Amino acid sequence: MPHINRFVVGKKLYARNELAVSFAILKQRGKKGVAETTVKIKFDPNDTIYDVAKRVQKVIDENKEVEDENNLDKFVNFLLAIPGFAAVVVGLAKLMDRLGLVPKKILDLYPFHTSMFITNMASINMEYVHHHIYNFGTTSYFLGVGKSTYKPHMTRDGTLKAKRVYPIGIVVDERVSVGGEMGLALGLFRSYLKNPWILETPPEKVYFDVHGGYSLKKVDEA
Numbered sequence: 001m002p003h004i005n006r007f008v009v010g011k012k013l014y015a016r017n018e019l020a021v022s023f024a025i026l027k028q029r030g031k032k033g034v035a036e037t038t039v040k041i042k043f044d045p046n047d048t049i050y051d052v053a054k055r056v057q058k059v060i061d062e063n064k065e066v067e068d069e070n071n072l073d074k075f076v077n078f079l080l081a082i083p084g085f086a087a088v089v090v091g092l093a094k095l096m097d098r099l100g101l102v103p104k105k106i107l108d109l110y111p112f113h114t115s116m117f118i119t120n121m122a123s124i125n126m127e128y129v130h131h132h133i134y135n136f137g138t139t140s141y142f143l144g145v146g147k148s149t150y151k152p153h154m155t156r157d158g159t160l161k162a163k164r165v166y167p168i169g170i171v172v173d174e175r176v177s178v179g180g181e182m183g184l185a186l187g188l189f190r191s192y193l194k195n196p197w198i199l200e201t202p203p204e205k206v207y208f209d210v211h212g213g214y215s216l217k218k219v220d221e222a
Helices: 049-063 071-080 085-099 104-109 179-194 196-200
Strands: 007-009 012-014 019-030 033-043 116-120 141-145 149-154 160-165 168-172
Touching (some): 019 049, 033 049, 049 196
Parallel strands (some): 116 141
Antiparallel strands (some): 007 012, 019 033, 141 168, 149 160
16 A cells, blocks of 8 residues: 555645654653654665664664764754754745755655654653644654553453553544545554564565655665
8 A cells, every 4th residue: 555655745745755764762861851863764665574673773773872963963953053043944944845845865864754753652651642743844644652551451262351552642644545545554554563473574565656666775784
């Protein structure tokens, strides 16, 4: 279902030519304050769950220390170094975004131009949230993962037990796909969460949108 990876800009629907997920990394939380950064990871459609784990872990290892500074951090610090400069640049960026004129290097940098944005509220011991979709960028899905809780679960033998779960709040841009297709996609997502072993092998076939295929090297090959 490649249609669910589409996005809307300037009231026009576009096919995305990559699989990308953005999320925040908490570097420090305590009396000295909170330090975090935001990253974006691109995935290959043929990635297994192990490939995904390697890509995610690699980026976390590169950004988890307080002194680590990625390109987005450097860009933000540069904007904030000059009073009023950030507001001018952000305003210009929004205009260029609506017109489709943002350079690819900037698009690769911005975490808001992504297929999905994930916020792990469980990492700060908070409930899941239904986060709004940004009015800047191309994020079509926002997932908020909350702290674990226990819910009653009926086992196969009819016994009622408490099962530990991580609730998820999902907000979607309903313009990117019809409701039936979105429902099927969310049903598959739920199935994969319940049966992650399915993702241990690459998909038998990958269906691409109108712009054709795209791929990335494995992390081990980088």
